[in-house]
Each structure stands twice: as C-alpha cells, then as structure tokens.
C-alpha cells in the first residue's frame with residue numbers, strides 16, 4: 001500500500017529530502033493505481049519486472065510483496081540511499097537497485113538471459129522518450145505499464161496525419177500495440193504535478209519489428225522537417241528512390257510529408273538503400 005500524502009511528506013522530511021521537480025519527483029499515493037498497474041502488467045509471483053525511478057519504493061514494494069524479482073534504477077542518491085536501507089534489506093534476494101541514469105541503463109541491470117520481462121514504472125517525465133527508445137532492443141519486455149505525461153502518451157500512440165505523430169510513434173508502433181490507456185487524477189501524486197498523466201499499457205506484438213539504428217537515425221532526421229515533401233527531402237538519396245516509387249502502394253507519393261506516412265511504409269524503408 002502506498003503511503004498517504006501526510007506519511008509521504010513526513011518520510012521525505014525525515015530523510016531531509018525536498019521533491020526535485022527536474023527529476024519528476026511526484027510520488028504515487030494512490031493504492032488503486034498501484035494495484036491497477038500490477039494487474040495490467042499481469043504480474044505473477046516469480047516473474048521479473050523493471051522499475052525506473054523507484055523513488056520511495058511504492059511500486060517496487062508492491063511487486064516484491066507479490067513475489068516478483070525487481071530490477072530498478074534511481075538517479076537521486078538520497079532516495080537510492082533510503083531504498084538501500086529499506087527494500088534492499090527486506091528483500092535481499094529479489095530487489096536489485098542501481099544508482100544511476102536510466103537513459104544510460106534502460107534495463108536497470110537486468111541479466112540478458114531474463115525471459116518474460118515486464119516493466120512497471122511511474123516514469124520521470126523528462127526521460128520518457130529517450131528511455132523508451134533505449135528499451136527497443138531484444139529481448140523485448142512482453143508488457144510495459146507506464147505512467148507518463150499525457151503529451152508523451154499522445155506522441156507514443158499517435159497515428160499518421162496527427163501533430164503528435166513522430167519517430168517514437170513509429171518505433172513503438174512497430175513493436176508494441178496499445179493495450180490500454182487510463183486517465184490518472186493529479187490527486188494520485190504527492191506533490192501534485194502541474195501536468196496530466198496517463199497510464200499506458202503497451203503489449204508486445206506477435207511479430208514485433210525493431211528498426212535498424214541507421215533507419216531510426218534517418219526517420220528522426222526526416223521528422224525534423226516533418227512538413228516538407230518526402231520527395232524533396234530524399235532528393236539526393238538515390239539509393240532510396242525505389243522506396244519513393246513504392247509509396248503509391250500505401251496510398252502516398254513523393255509529395256507526401258513525413259507526418260502522413262504510415263508505419264507499413266516506414267517498415268519497407270528499413271533495409272533498403274544504405275540508410
């Protein structure tokens with residue numbers, strides 16, 4: 001069970017810790033959201049989960065009490081010190097904590113051999129996209145249940161033609177399906193955040209596809225000029241002209257802008273030319 005707002009405040013005071021806004025420190029204080037996150041992930045005793053930014057340990061504790069093994073990474077040394085003094089001692093065999101940056105260690109030190117990996121996390125808002133991109137390597141977690149800022153969830157799940165559609169929508173869309181999106185009240189956090197949050201459940205597709213790094217780089221670059229015609233953006237890339245010729249198969253052509261090109265067409269780009 002998460003701590004109440006007053007118990008959270010008291011614990012933070014006893015640690016001499018003031019929530020740090022740049023690190024997205026809005027701690028969960030709502031038991032229903034904690035339960036729902038674990039349920040959506042379908043977590044069972046004996047399974048392994050990654051948590052990003054365990055903070056005061058609310059989500060980690062719930063997963064550990066369920067009988068899961070948890071790999072977590074926390075950047076803030078005072079919070080990581082608190083977790084070492086508490087959860088690490090209570091669950092020495094199943095709680096693994098790294099102090100560091102989740103963008104550099106997206107899997108929080110999970111052994112490569114771990115099968116059936118899941119992620120449950122209340123993400124620090126600033127790193128949502130770079131961390132998520134870092135997760136797009138094999139082995140892919142089967143489920144990711146992620147609390148994030150509404151705008152980030154909109155970008156991740158955006159469809160072609162919408163303003164929010166971009167490189168991350170394409171990379172995630174190739175590997176994961178949106179299994180559910182749930183609104184979360186600002187009152188579920190302490191301190192109350194100044195933005196709306198959503199709980200997004202991503203489930204690995206039956207046949208997930210990962211873009212190669214050169215293709216990712218090219219797609220990111222094309223989206224920096226998202227409103228230019230794809231034909232003129234790729235004018236000098238003769239190796240990719242066969243792909244431009246293929247666009248009518250997807251109901252598009254050289255005059256289409258990157259923001260209107262569907263996932264299937266981007267998938268056909270990877271492996272073509274020298275991208």
Ligand SMILES: C[S@@+](CC[C@H](N)C(=O)[O-])C[C@H]1O[C@@H](n2cnc3c(N)ncnc32)[C@H](O)[C@@H]1O
Pocket residue numbers: 023024025026027028029052053054055056057058059073074075076079100101102103122123124125127
């Ligand atoms: C939204 S809070 C979630 C805290 C806790 N999991 C909860 O739900 O109450 C985000 C947490 O991520 C940590 N954090 C911020 N940036 C980080 C980074 N780059 N790598 C790892 N942890 C980070 C913060 O210190 C904070 O503990």
